[in-house]
Amino acid sequence: MKLINKSMLSAVITLSTASVYYAQQVQDTVKTKSNDIEQVVLTGVADIAKDRKTPVAVSTIKEAQIVERLGNQEFPEILNTTPSVYATKGGGGFGDSKLNIRGFSQNNIAVMVNGMPVNDMEGGSVYWSNWAGLSDVTSAMQVQRGLGSSKLAIASVGGTVNIITRAADKKQGGIVSLGLGNDDYLKTLFAYNTGKSAKGWSSSFLMSRTAGSMYADGTKFEGYNYYFAVGYKKPGGNHDFQFTITGAPQWHNQRSFAISIANYIGFNPDQDGTPNRRYNSDWGYLKGEEYSARVNYYHKPVMSLNWDWTMSENSKLNTVLYGSFGRGGGTNTTGTANGKNLASFRDATTGLYNFDNVFAANQASTPDKGILIRNASINSHNWFGLISSFNHKINDNMKFTTGIDARYYYGYHYQVVTDLLGGSGYLDKANKNIPPNLVTAVSKPEASWNPFGGKIDDLNNRIGYSNDGEVLWYGAFGQFEYTNDKISAFLQGSVSNQGFQRIDNFIIDGVTTSKRGEIMNTKTGFKNLFGYNVKAGINYNIDEKHNIFGNVGYYEKQPFFNAVYRSNENVVSPDLTNEKIFGAELGYGFRTAQFNANVNLYRTTWDDRYLRRSSLRDVATNKTFYAEITGLNEVHMGVEVDANYTLNKFFSAFGMFSYGDWYYRGNATATLFEDTTNLPFNFPGTSSNETQLYLDKAKVGEAAQMTAALGFTIRPVTNLSFDTTWRSTSNLYASLDAYNFSVKSTAERGTLKLPNYNLFDLGISYRINLNNKQQYFTIRGNVYNLFDTTYIAESNTSTQIKQLSDFATSTTGGVTTTAQQKYDAYMNNPKNFYKGLDTSNQVFFGFGRTWAATLSFNF
Known part of the structure; x- marks a missing residue:
């Protein structure tokens, strides 16, 4: 895992509940109205979009939602309730999930941890099993769809996923x-x-x-x-x-x-x-x-x-x-x-x-x-x-x-x-x-x-x-x-x-x-x-x-x-x-x-x-x-x-x-x-x-x-x-x-x-x-x-x-089977179809x- 800390983020940012799904935390952890602003002081090299300021399409998932809803799901699946995101479990092995934004695979999505690139430098791959513990230390997860606001020369064709982690100076x-x-x-x-x-x-x-x-x-x-x-x-x-x-x-x-x-x-x-x-x-x-x-x-x-x-x-x-x-x-x-x-x-x-x-x-x-x-x-x-x-x-x-x-x-x-x-x-x-x-x-x-x-x-x-x-x-x-x-x-x-x-x-x-x-x-x-x-x-x-x-x-x-x-x-x-x-x-x-x-x-x-x-x-x-x-x-x-x-x-x-x-x-x-x-x-x-x-x-x-x-x-x-x-x-x-x-x-x-x-x-x-x-x-x-x-x-x-044109008449052992017969046999076999x-x-x-x-x- 490539986790850096709070000292890497770019500026004092404000994340309003307008860009945060499930913004209220469980029980009494949030008492404010939906238009109140939660101040998060973050400094360093990352580029975090600011509501009503940064001109990009953005969604932010906060720590409370990750802790509550992820359970035994794959980490990228927490993003499935944000627009134009499609995350699957791939073959279904631990950490074998896939992420897609606006039709672009994760090889062409810039995945960042506190502003640091994560994608493999040879093929752009992201192997989520290598980052399986990331959910344990994530404070917020922001998805910038499209070219995004990152200043680095990164492959953010479909979007940028910036994962913000816990820092050493969190409260005791x-x-x-x-x-x-x-x-x-x-x-x-x-x-x-x-x-x-x-x-x-x-x-x-x-x-x-x-x-x-x-x-x-x-x-x-x-x-x-x-x-x-x-x-x-x-x-x-x-x-x-x-x-x-x-x-x-x-x-x-x-x-x-x-x-x-x-x-x-x-x-x-x-x-x-x-x-x-x-x-x-x-x-x-x-x-x-x-x-x-x-x-x-x-x-x-x-x-x-x-x-x-x-x-x-x-x-x-x-x-x-x-x-x-x-x-x-x-x-x-x-x-x-x-x-x-x-x-x-x-x-x-x-x-x-x-x-x-x-x-x-x-x-x-x-x-x-x-x-x-x-x-x-x-x-x-x-x-x-x-x-x-x-x-x-x-x-x-x-x-x-x-x-x-x-x-x-x-x-x-x-x-x-x-x-x-x-x-x-x-x-x-x-x-x-x-x-x-x-x-x-x-x-x-x-x-x-x-x-x-x-x-x-x-x-x-x-x-x-x-x-x-x-x-x-x-x-x-x-x-x-x-x-x-x-x-x-x-x-x-x-x-x-x-x-x-x-x-x-x-x-x-x-x-x-x-x-x-x-x-x-x-x-x-x-x-x-x-x-x-x-x-x-x-x-x-x-x-x-x-x-x-x-x-x-x-x-x-x-x-x-x-x-x-x-x-x-x-x-x-x-x-x-x-x-x-x-x-x-x-x-x-x-x-x-x-x-x-x-x-x-x-x-x-x-x-x-x-x-x-x-x-x-x-x-x-x-x-x-x-x-x-x-x-x-x-x-x-x-x-x-x-x-x-x-x-x-x-x-x-x-x-x-x-x-x-x-x-x-x-x-x-x-x-x-x-x-x-x-x-x-x-x-x-x-x-x-x-x-x-x-x-x-x-x-x-x-x-x-x-x-x-x-x-x-x-x-x-x-x-x-x-x-x-x-x-x-x-x-x-x-x-x-x-x-x-x-x-x-x-x-x-x-x-x-x-x-x-x-x-x-x-x-x-x-x-x-x-x-x-x-x-x-x-x-x-x-x-x-x-x-x-x-x-x-x-x-x-x-x-x-298959259509009729996909079949051809053939002769085997002196027996001729026409294309129509092959097509009819295919269409009449229920094992050939599922939904x-x-x-x-x-x-x-x-x-x-x-x-x-x-x-x-x-x-």
Whole structure:
């Protein structure tokens, strides 16, 4: 986890209840009217939007809502009641959730912790399992949709999520809590803050453990979270120092591959034609114990040192120096046992792997004949960064900010053996620098607790591949602001240079050739790419009730690492180009003592995009492959409405609605490669791995283009509250499917549209005050998906129901079957359809009814 503290945030900010959902805290924690302003003093490098000042679309979730409503949900899911946000649990493993804003995936959403970038520097990824403990230390979570107000040169195409954490100088006190939930969920937590001493010292400590299973079968997990911060500011002094270290070592069994609807139905023990939503195809039993082919394990501790210097009444310098040492990876299987791959060991009745049979087959084989092993793909890194900003107030109306953002990242990517499964050794032939390598060393899939990185595995124990990624980033930013009683305006810009180098330890310098015949070297040298952005916005407060705003921005965004070095090779892509993003937005706000509302209109275009879709599975061959897609152009536009109403201290409500129109403009090109061998993987029925995708006007998938939510909180008596939330999802489309759009006739049918769904959640809180309310117990209960609705959260494929033209007359053994007969047989088979969908589609069903309960004691 990358947690910094309060000393990193940019200014004294005001968060009004107009931009905060569920603004009132439980019981007596909020006594004010809905138009009162809560003052939060925050200084440093972050960019937090201010209500009726910063001209961006924004929603803020406060600590009270996170503590109450998150329970055993995934951290990003707390945002699902904000406009244009679609968060899912992904495959359903612990921390495997996904976040999407305005139709843009989290790779292109800037996730910040107190202003510090979190997205992986190679691919922009956010692995929420590495940040599983973040909810324990979050004071507020702000979502800025669109280009946002951050001054850094970051990839905030869809929006910015800024997570504000607890600080060392919080007031003295502590908390002990115990949480329970479905499927043996258990969470224990202890936290304590010393408060600030007379000499200016303060500290904060937190430790928690979470374990159990997720809703899907075969998804056991265990995770820890630790947080320690110490601060010092001499009374009356101009310097404020704070040091923070935090991390969340964890392991969890996964459900990595989307499963066909037919298999969800076929592997339902009830055999009643309904899907088994808990079914997981990635696990089985070994010697009577749960054994998963897919285990993720990681520890990403982050250390930061923050220095805030008040140079004068009008000038400040805010600096943070941070470092992160990520260690871990995820397992899969490779090889064959007596010529059989893992799919051959799947039980036809239960759909689970029989690892006892794998073990026996390996024992009967030898390394030269081949064995089937569980391996791990390691994705470790060292990351160092420095952000420093100088802020100067010119006069009462004008100020400017300028600063630097420097980062260095070194990533280690390779495979190791984690289980020989009864074999005596694994014979690897991938390393061209050494003869076939017999590997007998086994690395357990366990996260190291070493906060300073731990060891990197020996080169001789690596299999499959071994390459490193090096990223050198340096940038500068500046912003000018003008404010008066009516107007707030800003103009900002940033520039950055990103240097990428790929190092392949398994190739031979000057000998190994690429797929296109180029000679490759172990080190590519740095490929430098220049990018920039410029943004401007203005807010006008018409009166105390009404305000309007607008913003516009343009980005020249550098592509990710795998776009620079495609197909996992040490060759710079010949058609490398920056991605171009243009965004514009208009907004209106209304504020009264009891009712607040916001309306936003937006339009974003994204051209020259590169996309790599990984871990795809071909059903016919059971092989996994990835697709490299170039020349993508997208248009995202829509409208967003949110509001909240406070009648009195007994009743409050909120609501939101968002409608988007997100589609591809023009066509694109896709190239397929096998995951394990990195060799070309041909499109079905062709002899080529490259083709045009007919995408023009097709809908962008992965997120719902229309969402709505409505929630109520009722406090019938002091210290007791009930809350309920309804959430509606419509116009949800499948992910981009290269197969479907490679054929013009199927592409014309568009992106697969998934069924709409509605979910209801219910919560109850009760507080028992002790010792004049300084000490108290809180009991909280949540039920999610109250009515146990069955719904599809996402689809990995876009296969539409077949038409007559998809079939051809054929003759086998002298018997001719016409296209019409094949079509009739398909249409008359109920197993081919589920709620209007072809059951060959690979999907993830959402969780059924789940629950969580927490007992906590504050002192």
